[in-house]
Amino acid sequence: MAPALMAGYGLVRLAGRAVGDYGPGVWWSAAHLLFLAAVIAFVPVLLGLRPPGGLRGGRRLAFRVASGAGLLGAAAVAVQAVIDLVAGFVAADDRAMSEIFEKVQDVPGVMPVVYTVVPLLFWLGLLALVTLLALFRRGEVPAWSPLLVLAGVVMAAISLDLLAVGALCIGLALFPMRRGLPN
Template sequence: MTNQPLGHRRATLTRAAFVSAPLCMLAYGVVRLSDPDHGPGPAWTTGHVLLLAGVLQFTLILPALHRLTGPARGAGRLAAGTATLLGLTGTLAVTAQATIDLVVGFRAADRPGMTRLFEEIQSHPGVLPAVYTVGPMLFYVGLLWLLVHLAVQRRVSPWRPVMVVLGTATSAADLDLLPLGALCFTAALLPLSLPLTAPRAQRLG
């Protein structure tokens, strides 16, 4: 059996990520609803492992969206690169948050214990904005910016960034609506999993 070229394997993983990343987010939202106490315990751990798995796959999705913008110069190239950098920075922040949540869930015996640990961690200078407020928002900003950029180029349909806005607003309004927000992200990204190897001039729907 011959080994697949690295580029082909990466393309396969990227196509899969467009499907599985938002579905991992959806699963996280569903698991979260099944845990009214919100940790610690198996549901908390399972949910955050799913969240972590979903977020990490955006390290493939964001660069892929950047590549779909095609060759550009000047402001267009700078915009696409900045959007990708912001998205990846936000991904790092969400990854850190999910990792902290997992560690706290393992260390604490009950919810009050988790609250004390969270307060201790967030009391360190810079942790709260970098990991829990400003940092994670960069992920949504970068993802939306890339899709708007592609929509302006007429490489994707305008409804895709609209679905990201709806998904972000829904999740921000109430964490219990995370499954609905994840469905919006699934709608925005799922069809893009199929034509990633298509010619750049082709409209992706």
């Protein structure tokens, strides 16, 4: 569900831009509600990608660090989505929304914590978890899964216009793990 919601955000965003009405209003709000729902839906994914048992030492630590990083990044992305939603609700137009974003982003620490550094941990944590699973659970997680996650993340980083395709890549990467991993 999480990649589908993320793709929905990308598609609604594109549709709003196509009709020339992607600013404060219905398209913005609908897209960012889907964005927030996607991030929340990724929390159980990040938790579920940790093998339930049988790992010791460095492997166990690697999964915990990757999961923790992903969850921390997801929290930052969720805050970003909430800020976007609030700005969209209270702003009368694009200019007013830009002023709100400037005020928020001028607060010391907000840029790295909410917009630039910490949100990257969401994507890196997801990629790390899928990569670890592909390495340590070879019979259950295909080697191409991390490559698809990487492709999806890179597409989203290149342009939010590619987010729907990137989310599709991530969804395909996670598909083999949809029912969880055996012990």
